[in-house]
Amino acid sequence: MEVFYAVLLLVLATIVANTVYPYFPVIPQAFYQIFAGAMLSLVPLYHHFVLEPEVFMLLIIAPLMFYDGRNANAQELRRNVGSVMSMAVILAILTVILMGYLSHAILTTLPLALAFALAAIVTPTDAVAVSSITTNMAVPERVMGMLERESLFNDASGLVAFSLALTAFTTGKFSVGGGIKHFLVVFFGGLLIGLILGVLAVWARVFLVRSGKDSASVIIPYDVLVPFLIYLAAEHVGLSGILAVVAAGLMYSLSTTQLRLSSTQLQLVTRSTWHFLTSILNGFVFVLLGVSLPTVWVNIQQDTSKTLPILIFLAVVLYLVMLGLRYLWIRFDWALIRSQAHERRTNALVGALSGVHGTITLAMAFSLPLTLNGHAFPFRNSLIFVAAVVIILSLLVPTIIMPHILPSKEQPVDxxxxxxxxxxxxxxxxxxxxxxxxxxPSATQAVIEILNSQATADRPDKRKVRDLLNQATEIEVQTVQELADQGVIPAGYANRYVRMLVLKTQMSSNNPFVNLTLWFRFVGHRLTHMVSRRQHRDQRIAQQRQRLAQTPHTAEQERLQEQRIHQEQQTPRQRPARNPQADAKRRENFLTIEADIYNNVASFLNNVSSVDNQTEVNAVRNYYNARHRRFVSKETTDLESxxxxxxxxxxxxxxxxxxxxxxxxxxxxxxxxxxxxxxxxxxxxxxxxxx
Structure with missing residues (x-):
């Protein structure tokens, strides 16, 4: 259960960070996630939390890379093969070699093989992290396209180089020729097996759709499982699982036409599922970084406190050298992005700063073995720390500099x-x-309510809502008053209804005298109405007695007339006995009252509704619709459609x-x-x- 709670809290921390980010979007989202992870590290559960490296690569990196390949433009990729090879293979290999020797020179106690492993860790770039920084900036299209294509394959280059370096360190054997051969086999073998398995996965999916098994409960789990199965298959035969899932994702991208031969609902659910999954996983990685940093920091201080400044210095030097190397590579157009001469300097600077490190860098750092020959893996905490500092620098520096060199993004629609x-x-x-x-009116108001709720997510102004509710309450009182005057409902029932209405709405107003005024006005009207009705009755009785006195009559006729007058005087004071027929009648009267009130309030809301108060009017409409639905039948579904x-x-x-x-x-x-x-x-x- 500890693993379950640990993962659950990590996901919750990711959600909290993603929730806070829109309020202060100036700061990149990754920083919120790192901070959330750092706060989470205070929980005792994470004091010694370790995620297995193999599990990390399989459960997080494989689906992320598959999704990137799936969303890549295969046609653009084919037209820019030269640029991809230049940035993702040639530059990546040169960076690993240069940074490996540089790391070994600065930190002489670090074995050369582990220095190359560190260089491989900090080499890959992350286009998603770049996008989080440049959300509101107009990044040159050529540069952004180059970054997206580069991030697909330099991850694999870094991973293969990382694997070779670890193998050399753990076995103590390495040859240049053998290393190059192994690199080519793993690299292109991963691509090949990924293409083959990707084609098979697409065929299987199309078959499921055409055979009628295109329900979301079948296709969604199938799509989610594909990257895991392909990654495991490639790794099982000793090839690059990351390149395999990227290649399979590209096959999905090339097969868009066939994959669209499914219901629109399925396509929407698929897209939403993958968007949610990758968003959580990307945030999950940076939360993990925040969780791990305090522990790594403490371990470094305990083990090699004297080398801590050297590790920070090494991370800064590695970042600056990589920044300069990328600038020169793009400035002299070795990146083959075909920039115009006057654009090269700006593109080179933007391309260099956009070499942000994120998911893959941290993934490789965490994938360092926990033990070697029964002992703790040497320099593991140091390498993770250096990688973390490089990630933070690569996020922080462009966040500060890029807004000064790039214009704000012009949105086609305000x-x-x-x-x-x-x-x-x-x-x-x-x-x-x-x-x-x-x-x-009932069906119409229900539809209008839903339409208005979809128009905006703004929160209603509470003061405006209260004012509208008070006006609607006054309309209710007037409606009940008119029905009582017309004899549609008994006066006592009208009295109880208005008293209940005032008590219910009393809590919603800051001014209690608003509803009390309504109550006194209603009571005054009822008293006036009762006095007026009694006066009319007394006048009618007096007239009857006058006519009786003026016309000849017998004693029996006078007795019967007096009995009728007495009954008329006593009738208002009599209360009918409670019985089912009376209850049904009261129910009928109540539905009549509800219908009249609802129609009058709906008419009022329609009249006062405007573009400016749409949210507040809809909040009041929602209240009355919900109340009305409790008393009316649900036979309006077809009409609402x-x-x-x-x-x-x-x-x-x-x-x-x-x-x-x-x-x-x-x-x-x-x-x-x-x-x-x-x-x-x-x-x-x-x-x-x-x-």
């Missing part, structure tokens, strides 16, 4: 304008629904009208069209799933 237009088209559709469906279709058509009409009047840009219109199409598709799928 988010504020898009949100305003989204609210406007929902308001237009809601108004048309009310106009075209006056006989079905028809109203939804009408609403979507009205939204399309709004966009066409705005485009015809040149009030919407083509980009904004396209985004709104896409949002409506997505809403419509999801609604139709949900509706089909409930049939």
């Amino acid at each position: 988010p504020a304008e898009a949100l305003q237009q989204r609210k406007a088209l929902v308001a237009y559709a809601s108004e048309r629904l009310v106009q075209e469906n006056p006989d079905n 028809e109203l939804f279709i009408q609403a979507f058509q009205y939204e399309y009409t709004y966009i066409r009208q705005q485009r015809s009047a040149d009030l919407l840009s083509p980009a904004l219109a396209d985004e709104l069209y896409q949002q409506i199409s997505t809403d419509q598709m999801l609604y139709m799928q949900e509706n089909a799933g409930t049939d």
Whole structure:
């Protein structure tokens, strides 16, 4: 159970970091995740927490690399093979060789084989980490494409070099010729087996879809298992599992047309599942870094406290040398990205700073063996520490420098304008629904509520909501008052209803006298109405007695007339006995009251609704809809479906009208069209799933 709780807390820390990040997006998301991990390290459970390296590579790196390959543009990759080989193979190998000798020269106690292992660890770059830093910056397209393609394969180069260095250290045997041969076999063998298994995986998936087994419960688990199985198969035969899953992901990318031969719902679920999974795994790695750093720091201080400054110095030198090497490589166009002469300096600087290290670097550091020949693996904590410092530097330096050399990203659509237009088209559709469906307020309001909730995620203004609720409460009181005046409901029942209404709404207002005023007004009206009705009754009785006195009559006639008058005087004071028929009648009266109140409040909300108060009006509408649903039947489902279709058509009409009047840009219109199409598709799928 300890492993379960440990992983659970790591995931929760990742979620917390991802939740905080949008509030302060200036700081890269990875820093929040590292900090969350550092806070988590205070929990006793993590004081000696160790994740098995093989498990780390299999469960985290394999799906991440498969996803990167799956999302890569295979056509772009084929056109830029030269650039890929230059950056991911040639530059990676040169970096490992140069940094290996440099590390050994600075830290002379570090064996040369482990120095090369350290160089291999800090060589791979992470395009995802780059994206988190440059979210709002306009990175040159050529540079960003180069970084994405490079990160696919230099990970494998680093991993293969890392494996060779570890083998040389653990066995004490290494030859240049044998190393090169092994590198080529592992590298290209991993690609080959990945391509073969990727083709087979695509064929199997297509077969499942065509044979009718395309439910999410079959395809989603199949897709998630594919990278794990391919990684294990490649590693089992001694080839690069990482390159195998990248190659398999590329086969998925090339087979997009065949993979689209499935339901839209399945494609949406697949995309959402992978996006969620990779987002959690990427954050998981940096949380692990934060969890591990305090322990590594303590271990280093206990073991080799005198070398701590040297380790920090080594990490800084390694980062600066890699930065300079990348700059020169891109500056002289050895990266083959075909930059214009006047762009090379800027592209070189951006490309060098964008050599951010992240997931793979940390993964390789953690994959260092825990023991060697029954003893703790030498320099393991030192290598992890240096790798961690390099990662932090590669995140921190571009975060500080890049905003000064790159312009802000120009978004084709202003988010504020898009949100305003989204609210406007929902308001237009809601108004048309009310106009075209006056006989079905309940179903109409339910549809309008859902449409408004999809228009914006803004939180309603509590003060505006209270004001609207107070106005709606006043409408309720007026409605009950009119029904009592008309004799539709008994006066006592109206009294109890308004008293209950005031008590329920008392807590929602900062000014308690608002509802008390309503109560006193209602009581005053009822007293006036009762006095007026009693006066009319007394006048009617007086007139009856006057007519009796003026006309000849017998003693028996006078006795019967007085008995009728006495009964009329006593009738208001009599209370009917409780019985099922009376209860049914009261229920019927209550439903009548509820229907009238709901219709009047809905009409009020429709009249006061606007683009500016849409969120607050919808909050009040949600309250009354929820209350109304408890008393009405659910036979409006089919009608609501028809109203939804009408609403979507009205939204399309709004966009066409705005485009015809040149009030919407083509980009904004396209985004709104896409949002409506997505809403419509999801609604139709949900509706089909409930049939």
